[in-house]
Amino acid sequence: MDNNSIYTQRSDSRISSFFAKIYGLVGIGVALSALVSYLMLYAFWENTVALISNSPWIYYLAIFGELGLVIAASSAARRNSTAALPLFLVYSALNGFTLSFIIARYTQTTVLQAFISSALVFFVxxxxxxxxxxxxSGMAKALIAAVVGIIIASVVNLFIGSGGLSYIISIVTVLIFSGLVAYDNQLIKRVYDYNGGHVEDGWAVSMALNLYLDFINIFISLLRIFGNND
Structure with a gap:
């Protein structure tokens, strides 16, 4: 075996470890969100109902808290701060809390179908x-611009209350974040190559956060599509 073959095998092993680290973090984030949602919907169901009925403002406060945590986690990851991972985990747990309010509207079958379908779309x-x-990269710029458009359309639909528009928004959202999954995985390779294989842990958290957000957005959108009649 020549030296180039040995180098290639070592490089493949190192980038595989980098991917494994990132996807391990994504898995932990999704599992943590699922655990919190499960506890809210089963172990603390009466408390969840009380929150929905008497204190819906807590849900909206949590949404703003999530936005702050995403910004803080992204910033910490870029600085390679040790706070990046704890912030990501706290965000995942809080997201599980807010997801429980959404999941409560659908049947278990619909939730399972949406989760399995999301996982298949994500990994493909x-x-x-x-x-x-x-x-x-060019596609990613267009998709990010489309995300802004989807956010605006979603805000408008809060006042219109159109079921048809909501359905279209959900379909488009699946397409957008499916494309971003492909881009983010390509970006992992580019970041690895650009740094010559010496990638800081902050990058791993940053990439994991991106992929986690991709998955969650696909899941919520498919949940709305499959549960249109729930």
């Missing part, structure tokens, strides 16, 4: 991102 698009040779 992740594979596309890892294997495709074309630079997806």
């Amino acid at each position: 698009m992740a594979l596309v991102g890892v294997t495709v040779k074309k630079d997806l």
Whole structure:
């Protein structure tokens, strides 16, 4: 075996470890969110109902808290701060709390279908991102612009209350974040190569946060699509 083959095998092993670290964090984040949602919907169901009925403002406060945590976690990750991982985990737990209010509207079958479908879409698009040779940066810019459009349309629909528009928004959201899954996985490889394989832990948390957000947005959108008649 020549030296180039040995180097390639070592490089493949190191980038595989980098991917494993990131996806391990994504898995922990999703599991933590699922655990908190489960506890809210089963172990503390009476408390959840009381919150929905008597203190809905807590839900909206949690939403703003999530936004702050995402910004803080992203900033900490860019600075390679040790606070990045705890902030990501706290965000995942809080997101599980807010997700429980959404999941409570749907049947267990619908939730399971949405979760399995989200996982399939996520991993298929992740594979596309890892294997495709074309630079997806241009597509990512268009998708991020589309996210802004979706946010605006969602705010408008809060006042209109159109079920048809909500359904269209959910479909478009799945398409947008599916594309971002592919881009984020390609970005992992680019970051790894750019740093010559010496990637700081902050990058791993940052990439994990991006992929976690992709998955959650796909899940919520599919939940709304599958549960349209729930």
